[in-house]
Amino acid sequence: MTAEPHPEAATLLERSHRLGADPRNTNYAGGNTSAKGTATDPVTGQDVELMWVKGSGGDLGTLAHSGLAALRLDRLRALTEVYPGVEREDEMVAAFDYCLHGKGGAAPSIDTAMHGLVDAAHVDHLHPDSGIALACAADGEALTKECFGNHVVWVPWRRPGFQLGLDIAAIKKANPQAIGCILGGHGITAWGDTSAECEANSLRIIRTAEEFLTARGKTDPFGPVVHPALPEAERRARAAALAPVLRGLASTDRPQVGHFTDNDTVLDFVSRAEHPRLSALGTSCPDHFLRTKVRPLVLDLPPDAPLDETITRLKELHTTYRTDYAAYYNNHATPDSPPMRGADPAIVLIPGVGMFSYGKDKQTARVAGEFYVNAINVMRGAEAVSTYSPIEESEKFRIEYWALEEAKLQRMPKPKPLATRIALVTGAGSGIGKAIAHRLVAEGACVVVADINADSAAAVAQELGGPDKATAVTADVTSEEQIKAAFAQAALDFGGVDILVNNAGISISKPLLETTTQDWDLQHTIMARGSFLASREAARTFIAQNMGGDIVYITSKNAVFAGPNNIAYSATKADQAHQVRLLAAELGEHGIRVNGVNPDGVVQGSGIFASGWGAQRAAVYGVPEEKLGEFYAQRTLLKREVLPTHVANAVFTLVGGDLTHTTGLHIPVDAGVAAAFLR
Missing domain, CATH: 3.40.225 (L-fuculose-1-phosphate Aldolase)
Structure with missing residues (x-):
């Protein structure tokens, strides 16, 4: 069980969340807050003065107790006696570690001295736009006095560090009437005897500066409009x-x-x-x-x-x-x-x-x-x-x-294999495409979830972590306009695309004499035409970026395996398989690799099998539909059923960075179907 935070730390977190929730107060991950209080030293049993302060990194609006550093004030303040001067002030950051109290918590930040040396129970250091505007004005010192009188004091620019903490501490001591200061070129610092007073002082500085800029300022500080925005x-x-x-x-x-x-x-x-x-x-x-x-x-x-x-x-x-x-x-x-x-x-x-x-x-x-x-x-x-x-x-x-x-x-963690890479996966709202999207995001990629079903695409994108990880686009791959729109959206959301996975598909299982031209056209339009359209648009993006790229086709063992009652589906999969070879030959000069994955029937989680294909194939083989996966497994050399994650593993193998010199390849993921061996 996690111990409850000290009451002062809990109050600090509440204040931090309120301040960080309003972008007028501070930018993302900017600024820090602190609180001082007394706790019991677990070793001596005696009271000890502590300070809780937002540690290095993290964001005030989402700050957790683990994001606080807890330090002993007596040790922190004793550092003033060994401070070697501004030329060596960076050495003091390592010394903060020797002031820490207890286990866990965040690493102390460069601003720790500002909070510890200022004689106030609560301190906020924030980066509000209004405060920085005064801090970055040519006559900021005079404007600060005009705006606040003697309640807010000007501090000339100094790089964050131990000396800045000493400066602010001295200024507060010399100006007992002050509630805070404007830090030249930087931001604001405010203080108070209670958390509520400190927060009120921070907001007073921010809102007063906003009102001053509005009341005193020009209406067109950036000059006249010369380039109106396009519609x-x-x-x-x-x-x-x-x-x-x-x-x-x-x-x-x-x-x-x-x-x-x-x-x-x-x-x-x-x-x-x-x-x-x-x-x-x-x-x-x-x-x-x-x-x-x-x-x-x-x-x-x-x-x-x-x-x-x-x-x-x-x-x-x-x-x-x-x-x-x-x-x-x-x-x-x-x-x-x-x-x-x-x-x-x-x-x-x-x-x-x-x-x-x-x-x-x-x-x-x-x-x-x-x-x-x-x-x-x-x-x-x-x-x-x-x-x-x-x-x-x-x-x-x-x-x-x-x-x-x-x-x-x-100290940052090593990037994941697909960090900085952007993938667009068609048919990613379910089954194999969904599994591929999950695997690519898990390996560090951003993913555009493209599917004809808008609700399914949106649900998968949300599962993957939302807009910083994945976005959803509605895309009928037979539509040239919708494919172009999907890549345009990828460009706006992430800057472009590096990986295309042609996964969207459909299947109708019928004997030759029962296969209609509509059956034939539908399957070829979705898979052969659809993958052609997506690959063409991907190639345009890849060439414009000049960063290479990967196209992966999810074809099928049926591209090379001749089975009964499957003429339209197998023929279009053979079409896709040859697209891999053709595009690998054409696009190699641009550093674009084109490869394919040939799965056996993937029953679990498959939208195709759930939509009638499973019942049709089960009837062909004379097995109950719920046993179809087991049937497919037993006809393989390894006697294993192929799942969506197995196909996703193969896609990652192709694009994950190890097969840099491989193009035009088809990887079987069929647990061993001898009749589908590549020749």
Whole structure:
């Protein structure tokens, strides 16, 4: 049984959740909160003063007790006696570990000193857009005094760390009337004797700053509109066309997942005359630029420029961006700086269309975009009352390539085999397709669940973890328009596609003389035509991305096995099997691999078998329908029934990274059917 948290820790969690639930108060995973109190030392039985503080990582809105670090205040405060000075302040982070109390909990963050050294029972450090707007205004100190009088004190920019904690502690002591401070270029810190008072002071600072910016600010801080947003349908079509190209560019150094944003905040910003100037200045709050990079890539063409001209220009701008980023690194790097992590942009702004953001997974890409929206709000607030003036580029570099940040990155878990890869699986609402989708997500991929049944697709996508893991599209694979729409949606949701699994299928079992032209046409249209349409669209996406790709066909042992009463189904499966060979030969020059999986009859969980195929095949073989799986198993060499997960295993084997030099292959997953051996 998990022990109940200390009452002060429980109150801290409640406060954190309320503050973190409102994006006006702080950005995702930004800021930290703390509470001090007395507990019993389990060793001595004596009372000991403790501090609970949000540890490294985590998000205030979802903070759990395990995300708190508990430290002894006497030991933490004693660190001031051994503090070696600002040039060696990073050493203090390791010293925090020697102040921890009890087992478990999170690792103390760089902001621990700010909370422990400030003489207040409760402390909040937050990153509200309104507070950062004042913190990043050219005359932020004067504006802070105008906005708050002497109740909120200005603290000049200093990189987070032990010295900043000492600075804030000294400022609070010297200003007993103050409820908090504005941290130049960074955010806000507030305090109180009780949790309620601290929360009230935080909200007072945030709301007062919001009201000040609104009342005193200009109505058009970004200048006049020069590039109005395209109409929604045209805008999203343009975004879908650009997304694979942009994802390929953003993945030059390492593969990335993409996210598209075209909310009102972004569209207004990129429509205005001042957005190129402000974008070039970059973001300021450390939480912002650590995720968005020092500045975005900004397209300098109007929204109605021809698509091919736009793509050519984006490639030119990307080359320039990489050159400039390398110069930024070389200008500021020291002999002990970590190696350059990559020169590709994390944010791309397209006037009239919106914003593309990139990261190592969908959540990281989405959050990067959210942080740039925060940055736009900060720029708007600062420009409304003053001039936006972020911290110096050299300071940004010191944080981006901070040894402590590098250490945090090195502690991250090893990526899963399919991390950064995006799969589209047809017929994924049930049976084999559903099992494949589950396996691919489990291995780190993002999956677009495509199915003719919208409800089934949506249910599977939800099972897989929702929008950061999987999205659903309604797709009749016989429809050229719906296939194109499915890939367009994949481009908007994740940036593109890397893996196509042609799984959608149907089967009608009849003798030759009873097989109608409708039976023949239906099966060939769904499987032969459907897989052709999906593969063609996948190839277009893969080539635009220039990142290679995988196409996997779920064919059947029937592609090579001649059984009775199955002319239409087996013929179309043979068609699919030869598509594998043809496309492997054609697409290899683009780094695209095409392979197939030949299962035996998969009865359990199969939509095809449940829809009448099972009864038809059972009648052909003279066995009860409920025994059909056992019948199939007994005719194999291994005497084992083939399940959807076995097919999913084969798909992962093909795309998981080990068979990099394999294309044009069919893998039997039939437990050994000698008549279906490949020759």
